[in-house]
Amino acid sequence: MTDVEAERVEGLLVDLADGILRVTIARPDRMNALDIDSMRALGDLLEGRARERDVRVVVLAGEGGAFCTGADLIAASSGPGTDPRVVMDTANRVIRAILTLPSPVLARxxxxxxxxxxxxxxxxxxxxAAPSAYFLLAFVNVGLMPDGGSSLLVPAAVGRARAAEMALLGERLGAVDAHAAxxxxxxxPPDDLAAHVDAVAATLAAGPRRAIELTKRSLTAATLDRVEEALARETEGQxxxxxxxxxxxxxxxxxxxxRPRFGS
Structure with missing residues (x-):
């Protein structure tokens, strides 16, 4: 892929320009929910193309009015059964790739x-985020527990009490409150979001690659040093x-x- 090409791969739109790799989840008919194939493709991209020398920044976004609404339950319910551990390993691979990517990752x-x-x-x-954005650990609403490292990512940022409210009650946290927390x-503002993210990405792409890499590594180690333990616990439980x-x-x-009627 060159600086002028764009590519669609398993529900992802991928393009590279000026050292910025933009990865857009492009499944708007499913509010960008990920099935197993699109999650694998995202993992492949983050472990492969995103680590090549000409990539200095990665921007993640969603197409059409949503960022990503999680796993695609329609695909899961209509397709052949997949081993739960395969599902968890596929999701964990993506989160691990984001955290360990040498280049900074921006989410819009x-x-x-x-x-x-x-x-x-x-x-x-x-x-x-735009003011209309919200963050939702919806797992408990379908009889699951947080995964994708969120049992660590959220409390590491907002503390145990607020994380427990999000995880145990499954209530959404709006963007304004998420920022305050x-x-x-x-x-x-919605009209400024894309331009601001592009400007930040351009600043990082023009910055000192090795210094940014080591800074990211240090921040991740200082705040998320137990991520592998969290992923392992989530895998067992989920x-x-x-x-x-x-x-x-x-x-x-x-x-x-x-409304669900839980029995256990």
């Missing part, structure tokens, strides 16, 4: 960042819950737009 959030979509946004080094970098009757009921209720 417009609309919903829910479930693993919230994890993607919060794993970024700098997260910018220290969860995201900045809230910008692998159990993904096979549970409560998850089946929660997913069915969400797809039917009704």
């Amino acid at each position: 959030v417009d609309g919903a960042a829910a479930g693993v979509g919230a994890s993607l946004a919060l794993a970024a080094d700098l997260t910018y 220290g969860l995201i970098t900045r809230v910008l 692998a159990e819950l993904l096979g549970s009757a409560d998850f089946r009921e929660g997913a069915a209720a969400m797809l039917a737009r009704r």
